[in-house]
Amino acid sequence: MADKLEVLFSEEVITEKIRELGAIISKDFDGQEVTLVCILKGASMFTCELAKRITVPVKFEFMQVSSYGNETESSGVVKILQDLDEPIRGKNVLVCEDIIDSGRSMHYLLEVLSGRGPASLKLCSLLDKPDRRVVDVKIDYKGFTIPDKFIVGYGLDYAQKYRNLPYIAEVTPDAQ
Ligand code: IMP
Ligand code: MG
Numbered sequence: 001m002a003d004k005l006e007v008l009f010s011e012e013v014i015t016e017k018i019r020e021l022g023a024i025i026s027k028d029f030d031g032q033e034v035t036l037v038c039i040l041k042g043a044s045m046f047t048c049e050l051a052k053r054i055t056v057p058v059k060f061e062f063m064q065v066s067s068y069g070n071e072t073e074s075s076g077v078v079k080i081l082q083d084l085d086e087p088i089r090g091k092n093v094l095v096c097e098d099i100i101d102s103g104r105s106m107h108y109l110l111e112v113l114s115g116r117g118p119a120s121l122k123l124c125s126l127l128d129k130p131d132r133r134v135v136d137v138k139i140d141y142k143g144f145t146i147p148d149k150f151i152v153g154y155g156l157d158y159a160q161k162y163r164n165l166p167y168i169a170e171v172t173p174d175a176q
């Protein structure tokens with residue numbers, strides 16, 4: 001048997017939402033440069049598509065933190081696996097994330113980044129799962145709010161699978 005996938009957001013709907021976010025971000029950072037910090041691996045597709053819709057000068061940085069193993073539950077353990085290449089002191093930093101779930105990883109990450117003295121620090125997340133929040137996190141730019149479902153696609157995985165799907169779907173694993 002295979003995992004069951006049910007589409008929640010089509011590629012067209014996601015593209016339109018990213019276009020809207022890009023327009024707002026471009027307006028907010030008018031006349032300035034912004035450093036996009038892509039949180040690997042989940043935000044890779046979102047960050048690239050968002051960057052294409054931002055009209056102010058953009059720099060790319062990548063970071064990876066661990067919060068999930070191959071399970072669908074947060075471990076509560078957050079560790080930096082890959083750090084930024086360049087200092088962010090004095091820069092406008094826009095963290096790009098796929099989804100805010102418990103909020104643990106992002107809360108930790110924003111504290112780490114703000115300690116490095118950026119000129120501004122904002123968060124953009126494609127998805128928000130507020131029902132599962134354990135730690136408060138302010139999302140400055142948000143794509144979609146979703147109920148407590150486990151989703152895949154557009155960068156998001158289930159046991160490292162389905163990241164390449166051009167749409168977002170709810171997954172019901174085979175064993176359930
Ligand atoms: P948090 O620390 O619980 O907020 O975890 C956020 C991270 O968990 C995200 O960056 C995702 O990598 C992962 N995650 C949370 N919910 C989902 C989901 O529904 N599908 C896939 N990954 C998820
Ligand atoms: Mg992630």
